[in-house]
Amino acid sequence: PKNAEGFRASEQNETSITLQWNKGDNNTSFVLQFNGTETNISSPAGNGPVKHTVTSLTARSNYTFTLFCVFENVRSSGVSIFAATDYVLGWSLRLKLLRAMRESEMEDVLIEFLLMDFRLILFGLTGALLSVACAQSHQYYFVNTSLTWTDAQSVCRRDYTDLATIESTADVDYFLSTSSNNTGKAWIGLYDDTINSWKWSLNDSSFYGPGEYSFRNWAPGQPDDYYGQQHCVRFYGASLLPVGQWDDFFCTATMQFVCYNGTVGGSPSYVLSNISLTWTEAQNFCRANYVDLASVRNQAENEIIKNLIGFSTVWIGLYREKLWSDGSTSLFRDWAAGEPNDASGDQCVAGSFSDSGRWSDESCSLSLPFVCYRP
Ligand SMILES: [Ca+2]
Ligand SMILES: [Ca+2]
Incomplete structure (x- = not known):
């Protein structure tokens, strides 16, 4: 049988991910493979998409799901997607605060001071979150000019050091804080080179x-x-x-x-x-x-x-493996649900300001704003 179409993660929270796909033929049932287990899912009545929620997951983790269609006991070849659970509660509030600080005209010293204070408050509230807070290694700069990935790389190398390399969740937060009013995507330094990858x-x-x-x-x-x-x-x-x-x-x-x-x-x-x-x-x-x-x-x-x-x-x-523009060998990845998903060719990666900074692969010839860094 053919594989299911439209297989994607449609919703997620801290501990669950809802998957959905097109139902197809009435006589088809499905097998979902995940973490070494298999779940049989029968085809529901009606024409809408099939929905299935996987629960008891760990917050902010990546998972791989493989879906097979089963028709007369024969399985399709299977389609795999990656999906991630959300941050733990309280994270989005923290980001809003961080962004508000960045927006204001305060001197950098004052910002640092507030961040320090903020770290202490957070420490009291959430403990473990602290290991990832406010420890970015680079200075990021949002450039609000839409360019292709290669042109953006040239500008970053000319005026800064390179396109942003993002190596930790702290870096992701920092990326988000570079633009408080942008809800679109911006190029980062990750790309696919069909030979050197x-x-x-x-x-x-x-x-x-x-x-x-x-x-x-x-x-x-x-x-x-x-x-x-x-x-x-x-x-x-x-x-x-x-x-x-x-x-x-x-x-x-x-x-x-x-x-x-x-x-x-x-x-x-x-x-x-x-x-x-x-x-x-x-x-x-x-x-x-x-x-x-x-x-x-x-x-x-x-x-x-x-x-x-x-x-x-x-x-x-x-x-x-995709490559970082500055040659970093970091394997940190922060893909949005269902990404990467673009077949073959050279693909470049953008972070989304409306999706907690998460990444998607995009055609490198697309014009987007971008984020550069300086050490
Ligand atoms: Ca192949
Ligand atoms: Ca994509």
């Missing part, structure tokens, strides 16, 4: 000869970054054609994988797992028991792995 899990430059780090064996039409969420690479076994070629795929899918186990007599040695894991779990497993997930450096190694895996399609060590 790809990395091997085994990150040791001496392991790769000339051209070997960039060896690729993509299947036709791949990588396609389907739904903007295919960031890990699977290697087709003989049950999926074309065998031995590669496809970018949802990192949360589970499958067998190939670990690299060092060299034996000068040749690389690989181990095929007999269990199925997500890409990150597979990476952990290989690092704990062998060396790492397998890198494929040339056609000869591609052949060895193809012959090793037979009919199984497996994870290999190739994956992709």
Whole structure:
């Protein structure tokens, strides 16, 4: 069967996320996969969208949900989305106060003084929240001129240091405080480079000869970054054609994988797992028991792995991460519900002033205001 259409998070609060999708055919039922559990959901009467609320979640956390359509006991391939729960209570009030302070004409010293006072008040009220409050590392500047991402990057590099790198929830708050009257989006420094975003899990430059780090064996039409969420690479076994070629795929899918186990007599040695894991779990497993997930450096190694895996399609060590304009390696992410969701090509990232600063991927040629930083 086909996958459900319009799968998205429609509402969330601190501890629950409501998912919805189009109902489609009356005879279709659904399976929702989440945190290693599966829930069967039957098709409701009527034509409206199907809604399902997942409860007992942790505040301000990211979750992955995968939805399968089931028709006559056959499952669709599945669609995955990420969604996040809200801040804990009291957070939005705090942001309003912060913004009000920024708006006023007070001297910076006075602002600092008030923030300090504010920290103390907060400490009494909320305790744990403090670890993330008011600890930003950069000075941000909102530039209220709409430019493409690349042009915004040039302006930031000319007049400041670079587009904003956001590495913590404190940075997100600070980003929000840069513009009190803007309800739209603004570019930040995160972007996707379809060549340099790809990395091997085994990150040791001496392991790769000339051209070997960039060896690729993509299947036709791949990588396609389907739904903007295919960031890990699977290697087709003989049950999926074309065998031995590669496809970018949802990192949360589970499958067998190939670990690299060092060299034996000068040749690389690989181990095929007999269990199925997500890409990150597979990476952990290989690092704990062998060396790492397998890198494929040339056609000869591609052949060895193809012959090793037979009919199984497996994870290999190739994956992709968006890059920061200033070269930061921060993995902090603050995606809005359902984001990133734009397929393939170069995508750039904007924060939304109307959605707690959360991020979305957008076409880099879109014109938006932007936020620069100076150390
Ligand atoms: Ca793909
Ligand atoms: Ca998007």
